[in-house]
Amino acid sequence: MQMRTSEAWRCAYHESMHVMGVRGHPEGDTVLSYFAKSVDSLQPLDKAMLRAWYSPRARGGMTPFEVLPILADELVKIMPDKASAMKSRDAFLSRTVAEMREFADGRGDVPTIVKQSGKSSAEAIRYGRMEMSYFLGIAYQEGVTVKQDPNQAVQWLQRAASMGSRTAQARLGAGAFAQR
Structure with a gap:
């Protein structure tokens, strides 16, 4: 996996969401978006997806x-x-x-x-x-x-x-x- 050092946290959360079974790359405020702003935690949308998944x-x-x-x-x-x-x-x-x-x-x-x-x-x-x-x-x-x-x-x-x-x-x- 290649990433900028400044994106390490977001990339880690992004890939973790995939490991937990969430596929795809939705748009919006989520660590799964390729175009997300810098985040240091899961966003409300990420948490909603995980609650649905589990x-x-x-x-x-x-x-x-x-x-x-x-x-x-x-x-x-x-x-x-x-x-x-x-x-x-x-x-x-x-x-x-x-x-x-x-x-x-x-x-x-x-x-x-x-x-x-x-x-x-x-x-x-x-x-x-x-x-x-x-x-x-x-x-x-x-x-x-x-x-x-x-x-x-x-x-x-x-x-x-x-x-x-x-x-x-x-x-x-x-x-x-x-x-x-």
């Missing part, structure tokens, strides 16, 4: 989409205006589900982050649509961010399975759903 509500094997509401709830807790933060959270989760559905269905645009990553090949987009279909199936099966709906769960899991998702095939094969 929440009793989180369990191994969850999809990123299943963890998203847990993180959103932790973010609401650190906001000064809780009522406004809850409205923003609900709008964000609703918009995210709508965008996931459109992308998984082949109608939505490829997410900007995927385009910018240089990984927007036809195969990568197909894989993303398969994975998004699986995430939606789990969301509807578990009632995460959406109302629990076994029919929608089966529809999205069947779509993911038909695209080659072995985890979707396994879920469908486990007989966890009443067949339509």
Whole structure:
């Protein structure tokens, strides 16, 4: 790891957050941002991410989409205006589900982050649509961010399975759903 001496603390916190399981590099006041101001401790956003990551509500094997509401709830807790933060959270989760559905269905645009990553090949987009279909199936099966709906769960899991998702095939094969 290369760093300026003046950035040693921030880099140590940054890498420690990765070791604790937090992936990615979000923007904002967090040690995970590459463009953070100089910090000598974890920021409120970092602490919220860790509380979400280690929440009793989180369990191994969850999809990123299943963890998203847990993180959103932790973010609401650190906001000064809780009522406004809850409205923003609900709008964000609703918009995210709508965008996931459109992308998984082949109608939505490829997410900007995927385009910018240089990984927007036809195969990568197909894989993303398969994975998004699986995430939606789990969301509807578990009632995460959406109302629990076994029919929608089966529809999205069947779509993911038909695209080659072995985890979707396994879920469908486990007989966890009443067949339509």
